[in-house]
Amino acid sequence: MTQPDWLARWREGRIGFHRATPHPALVRHWSRLALPASGQVLVPLCGKSEDMRWLAARGHPVLGIELSPLALEQFVAEGDAPATRYRRGDFACVRQGRVELWCGDFFHFRGEPATALAGFYDRAALIALPSPARQRYAHHLAQLLLPGAQGLLVTLTHAEGDAGPPFSVTEAEVERLLAPNFELELCETGRAEDGLQEQVWQLTRRGPARQAVAG
Numbered sequence: 001m002t003q004p005d006w007l008a009r010w011r012e013g014r015i016g017f018h019r020a021t022p023h024p025a026l027v028r029h030w031s032r033l034a035l036p037a038s039g040q041v042l043v044p045l046c047g048k049s050e051d052m053r054w055l056a057a058r059g060h061p062v063l064g065i066e067l068s069p070l071a072l073e074q075f076v077a078e079g080d081a082p083a084t085r086y087r088r089g090d091f092a093c094v095r096q097g098r099v100e101l102w103c104g105d106f107f108h109f110r111g112e113p114a115t116a117l118a119g120f121y122d123r124a125a126l127i128a129l130p131s132p133a134r135q136r137y138a139h140h141l142a143q144l145l146l147p148g149a150q151g152l153l154v155t156l157t158h159a160e161g162d163a164g165p166p167f168s169v170t171e172a173e174v175e176r177l178l179a180p181n182f183e184l185e186l187c188e189t190g191r192a193e194d195g196l197q198e199q200v201w202q203l204t205r206r207g208p209a210r211q212a213v214a215g
């Protein structure tokens with residue numbers, strides 16, 4: 001699925017992935033992460049997810065990155081606080097309460113030098129991407145985070161081969177893509193509400209490899 005396809009899905013309202021309520025895995029597992037409430041949380045490929053409001057209600061400044069301007073506008077319209085609009089480079093941004101949304105391509109997002117991201121939350125981001133883009137995504141996410149940053153990742157597996165989105169991402173693939181830069185812990189595996197097999201992962205960004213000390 002290409003970026004114009006995603007934009008068309010938002011225009012045509014084909015957003016079956018959107019949930020009206022926070023994702024149960026987020027609610028069940030977020031407290032496992034040792035993140036201060038004041039720590040900023042990155043939400044890549046965020047759509048207009050209610051999960052961002054849930055995180056903000058816990059005190060986190062939230063930074064969502066999303067391709068579709070319609071998603072951002074719908075998120076703001078469904079909230080009840082005033083919104084402020086501004087630009088950051090190529091990104092058109094909007095802030096509502098503790099949630100800041102940047103409209104543009106996640107792969108062009110370089111982070112804000114002044115603010116370290118404490119954590120991230122990925123539900124339906126990695127699994128929205130086809131295989132070569134998943135490799136890029138895993139690398140890009142790691143580049144945005146400092147050692148110690150933590151996150152929650154929700155993945156799905158299904159028997160439809162390469163069909164998607166959502167794409168089936170096996171435990172072996174999660175480990176191949178992410179273990180070089182993250183410590184991984186599989187928190188839960190089970191059947192999701194839609195009948196697909198769902199996995200919930202806790203990730204911690206690794207520090208630089210220890211240098212061998214000579215002598």
Ligand SMILES: C[S@@+](CC[C@H](N)C(=O)[O-])C[C@H]1O[C@@H](n2cnc3c(N)ncnc32)[C@H](O)[C@@H]1O
Nearest residue numbers: 006017045046047049066067105106123124128
């Ligand atoms: C399956 S949806 C998931 C949205 C959200 N995470 C949720 O749980 O509802 C994937 C989203 O990623 C957006 N997207 C796709 N490619 C993107 C990219 N390269 N940069 C930013 N957003 C992208 C799509 O527009 C879509 O809203």
